[in-house]
Amino acid sequence: MKQIVIISGKGGTGKTLLSACFAVLVDNKVMADCDVDAANLHLLLHPEIQETHSFFGLDKAKIDPEKCTGCGECEPVCRFDAISEVQEGDFVVDRVSCEGCTVCSLICPAEAIHMEETKAGEWYVSRTPYGLFVHAKLGIGEENSGMLVTEVKKNAKDLAEKNGEDLVILDGPPGTGCPVIASLSGTDLALVVTEPTPSGIHDMKRVIQVAHHFGIKTACCVNKYDLNLSNTDQVQDWCDKRSIPLLGKIPYDESVTASLMQGVPFVEHTQNSTADAIKTLCEQMLNLL
Amino acid sequence: MIISIASGKGGTGKTTVAVNLALVLEDVRSVQFLDCDVEEPNAHFFLKPHIAQNQTIYLPIPEIRKDRCTYCGKCAEVCVYNALAVLKDTVLVFPELCHGCGGCSLLCPENAIQEKGHRIGTIESGAAGSIPFAHGKLDIGQAMSPPLIRAVKKTLRPNYTVIIDAPAGTSCPVVESVKGSTLSLLVTEPTPFGLNDLQITVETLKELEIPLGVIINRSDGRDKLIRDYCQQENVPVLMTIPLDRAIAVAYSEGKTILETQPAYKEKFLNLFEQIKNFIK
Numbered sequence: 001m002k003q004i005v006i007i008s009g010k011g012g013t014g015k016t017l018l019s020a021c022f023a024v025l026v027d028n029k030v031m032a033d034c035d036v037d038a039a040n041l042h043l044l045l046h047p048e049i050q051e052t053h054s055f056f057g058l059d060k061a062k063i064d065p066e067k068c069t070g071c072g073e074c075e076p077v078c079r080f081d082a083i084s085e086v087q088e089g090d091f092v093v094d095r096v097s098c099e100g101c102t103v104c105s106l107i108c109p110a111e112a113i114h115m116e117e118t119k120a121g122e123w124y125v126s127r128t129p130y131g132l133f134v135h136a137k138l139g140i141g142e143e144n145s146g147m148l149v150t151e152v153k154k155n156a157k158d159l160a161e162k163n164g165e166d167l168v169i170l171d172g173p174p175g176t177g178c179p180v181i182a183s184l185s186g187t188d189l190a191l192v193v194t195e196p197t198p199s200g201i202h203d204m205k206r207v208i209q210v211a212h213h214f215g216i217k218t219a220c221c222v223n224k225y226d227l228n229l230s231n232t233d234q235v236q237d238w239c240d241k242r243s244i245p246l247l248g249k250i251p252y253d254e255s256v257t258a259s260l261m262q263g264v265p266f267v268e269h270t271q272n273s274t275a276d277a278i279k280t281l282c283e284q285m286l287n288l289l
Numbered sequence: 290m291i292i293s294i295a296s297g298k299g300g301t302g303k304t305t306v307a308v309n310l311a312l313v314l315e316d317v318r319s320v321q322f323l324d325c326d327v328e329e330p331n332a333h334f335f336l337k338p339h340i341a342q343n344q345t346i347y348l349p350i351p352e353i354r355k356d357r358c359t360y361c362g363k364c365a366e367v368c369v370y371n372a373l374a375v376l377k378d379t380v381l382v383f384p385e386l387c388h389g390c391g392g393c394s395l396l397c398p399e400n401a402i403q404e405k406g407h408r409i410g411t412i413e414s415g416a417a418g419s420i421p422f423a424h425g426k427l428d429i430g431q432a433m434s435p436p437l438i439r440a441v442k443k444t445l446r447p448n449y450t451v452i453i454d455a456p457a458g459t460s461c462p463v464v465e466s467v468k469g470s471t472l473s474l475l476v477t478e479p480t481p482f483g484l485n486d487l488q489i490t491v492e493t494l495k496e497l498e499i500p501l502g503v504i505i506n507r508s509d510g511r512d513k514l515i516r517d518y519c520q521q522e523n524v525p526v527l528m529t530i531p532l533d534r535a536i537a538v539a540y541s542e543g544k545t546i547l548e549t550q551p552a553y554k555e556k557f558l559n560l561f562e563q564i565k566n567f568i569k
Contacts, residue, residue, distance in 0.1 A: 009329050011299005011457040016482070037458035038297045038486040058369055079390050096464055096497065101390030102369055141493045143461040146432065174299040174457045175328035178432035197541040199304070199331035206329060206429065213430040227534075228541035252534070257509075260480045 001160055002289050003153075003168045003187040005034070007211070009203025011174035013193045014223040017256060018278065019171035020044035020265035023130040025282045029167040031128070032156035033135040034183040036121065036148045041171045044265050047126030047133050055136065055151060057120030057144035058100030061093045067112035074104040074113060096141045121148050125159065130265075132159055146178035153183070167289075176210045184211055190218045191247070191285055196231035204235070208244065218244055219288055221281050225249035245288060248281030250274060291451045292564065293325075293470040295494070297486030299457030301476045302506035302530065307454040308335040309546050313557040314450055315420055321449040322417065324424035325466035326456040327410060327437045333424060334543045336417035343413050346425070346440045347406025348389040348433060353380045357401035364393035364402060385432055410437045414444060421446060438465040459489045467499060472568050474527070476504045479512045487515065491522055500568055502527040504560075525567065528560045 006015045006022075019041055023031050033041040061082070063074070070089030082097035083104060093104075095118075105113040120143075123136035134156040138145050156168045172183040172190075184190055190211045194204035204220065211218045220239050225232040232249065239246045251274050259269035267275045294307040307322070314320045324332040351364065351373065362375040372387040373380060384407045394402040409431045414423035425441040427434050434456075442465075445451055455466035455473075467473050473494050477483040487503070494501055501524045505512050509532045519526050530536070530546075539549040546553045 008299075010331070012301060013299075035458075037460045037463075038299075038489060040298070040482045040485060043481045043485060077391070077395065079388075097468075099388055099390065100369055101388060101392055102367070103390055103392040103395060106367065106392065106396060138460055140489070141459075141464055141496050145458075145460045175326075175434075175462075176429070177328045177427060177434040177462065179458075179460075180328075181430070181432050195541075198334040198543045199329070202331065202334070203329040209429045224537070227537055231541055252537070254532075257480060257507075257532075260482060263481055 001166060001168070003157065003170060004189045004191060004285065004289070005170040005172045005183050005187045006191050006193060007172040007180060007183065007207055008174060008193045009176060009207035010200050013195045013200055015193050016040045016044065016171055017260070017266060018193060019169060021267045021278045022169050022282055023128070024265045024267050025279060026167065026169065026286065028165045029131060029169055030156045030160040030165055031131065031133045031169050032152050033171045034149045034152055034179070035171060035173040036136045036138045036145050036152065036179065037173060039135055039137060042135050043263055045128040045130060045133055046263070047124070047128050047135065049124045049126045051125040053123050054119050055121040055123055055148050057118055057142055057147065059115035060095050060098045060100055060118045061102070061104050061113050062116045063091055063093055064112045064114065067110050069110045069112070071109060074108055077103050077107055099143065120144055123148065123152055123155065125155065132163070134159065146182040149179050149182040176207050180207065180210065181214065184214055184216050187216055189285070189289060190216050192218055192220045194220060194222055194235060195224050196222055196228040196235065201231060201235060205238070219285065220244055220246045221248040221250065222246070223250045224252040226251050247284040247288070248277055250277045250281070291453060291470045293453040293455050293467040293473045294476060295455040295463055295467055295473050295490060296457060296476045297459050297490035298477070298482055301478050301483060303476050304331050304335065304454055305540065305546065306474060306476050306504055307452050308332055309553065309557050310560065311336070311420055311452045312545060312547055313554050314561060315418060319449045321421045321446045321451045323441055323445065323451060324454045325438050325441055326454055327425035327427045327434050327441065328456060328462070330424040330426060332454050335545050336420065336422060338417035338422035339415045340413045341415040343411055345408055346410050346412060346437050348387065348409050348436050349391065349404035350384050350387045350389060350407040351382055351393045351402045352405040353382070354401045354403060357399045359399055361398065364397055367392045367396050388433065389436060409433055412440055412444070421449070434462045435465040438462060459493045464493065464497065467494060468497065470499050472500045472502060472564055474502050474504055476506055477515055478507045479505055479509070479515050484514050484518060488518065491524060502564065502567060504528045504530065506530045507532040527563045528556065
């Protein structure tokens with residue numbers, strides 16, 4: 001059983017577009033959406049939710065006003081500036097800023113601060129026309145998205161193993177930080193989707209470095225490659241020099257937006273050279289495994 | 290005044306809006322630009338700032354004083370992030386898991402933990418024309434972006450109109466970036482993806498009690514999806530930017546909209562007028 005993760009560094013380069021196409025084109029796999037902050041893959045795969053699970057992040061601090069003596073010892077020990085004095089002697093915790101470290105509750109001389117269990121999101125196991133799909137929704141303003149990503153991945157992997165599937169395909173988040181690192185960990189291949197723009201290229205290079213830092217093999221593809229051919233050549237050169245396979249080039253195509261509007265994976269929506277380019281990319285990616 | 294630009298979904302045009310808005314305002318007021326997308330900072334491609342200063346940012350992580358440690362295990366018990374593990378005759382520290390809360394050093398009964406700096410990234414600052422500029426760059430392999438975002442925001446100049454370019458998503462890095470804003474502009478696109486992520490972002494920022502305005506980018510005129518939602522949530526649509534291959538091509542060349550289509554100057558000035566009226 002292998003795991004592929006689709007990442008990009010820069011947002012909006014086409015990760016979810018491609019993930020949905022792979023869901024159509026690849027058999028014997030489980031799909032998972034690791035962009036738990038701003039999940040979108042469900043809009044193309046139309047999941048029927050089979051199981052809903054609560055996700056609990058770290059407990060958050062709460063001050064009991066009955067017990068609080070207003071001494072203020074909690075305020076300076078909070079490194080996240082989550083405790084403030086709203087009126088003289090009246091201290092409150094800003095739940096959005098609280099990172100759950102528990103230090104305030106441990107030092108409070110009046111034992112007026114306790115840690116409250118916080119539901120930080122949900123994750124789901126769903127059926128789709130393209131097989132099983134694990135996805136999640138992070139609660140509003142919650143943190144620990146890396147922990148939720150890990151939960152989604154673990155369950156997708158378990159499902160694939162249980163059902164004897166060959167592959168897990170993970171639609172990853174943008175960026176290079178915590179949720180990306182959680183998405184990359186333990187995968188067999190990271191497919192990096194870039195676009196021929198200065199930001200796209202810069203962000204691709206950074207996220208490839210992150211993948212390599214954690215020992216993850218990478219391959220690349222360029223979306224909207226014909227927007228700027230000289231930038232696309234630059235990507236090709238950069239990848240060639242580092243022996244990173246450039247597996248495909250997908251043209252700029254306004255029918256992609258039309259497929260998104262209708263909520264249909266592009267390769268099911270349109271048969272044209274763009275769809276062919278995506279199919280070839282998919283074959284190349286599977287060959288690489 | 291602090292105007293932050295956020296979106297939920299990536300690639301909707303946050304940086305485009307932030308950069309162009311900053312450039313039109315440069316002539317009429319004192320503007321500062323902070324790129325808080327420390328995982329993938331991009332505004333510098335368009336503003337081309339002269340970088341004068343480079344500052345390394347550290348997160349305080351525990352360092353065990355072996356001469357004092359009795360391996361009692363209190364530090365590992367206190368650490369909710371599992372950044373410490375106490376074995377029979379050694380204490381392991383996992384810097385990438387540490388949030389720098391300081392609990393272990395504060396609560397060690399032997400006073401055997403001091404803090405040392407663990408490098409997480411850098412802040413580069415300088416100026417783009419008359420616009421003071423700063424961005425953060427998270428080091429490769431580092432997970433913790435909020436402390437670096439906090440450090441970028443420490444450079445904030447009180448009497449300036451500050452434009453903050455926020456990262457994609459809706460979780461802690463975004464909250465950290467937009468916290469304290471006078472107003473947030475949410476850039477979206479008229480697709481189900483754009484709408485879905487706009488909804489999550491609106492809910493998040495309403496929780497933070499930040500006034501909101503929406504900008505629809507890549508509009509093909511069929512924006513009903515977004516407009517209906519904005520009306521229902523009572524969030525004004527302050528600007529619309531059409532779907533235009535020419536804008537995408539200019540972007541791919543590292544050019545701003547103002548450089549290739551000067552008529553947008555009026556549109557962005559008008560956007561700012563609307564912002565001023567809105568927050569009055």
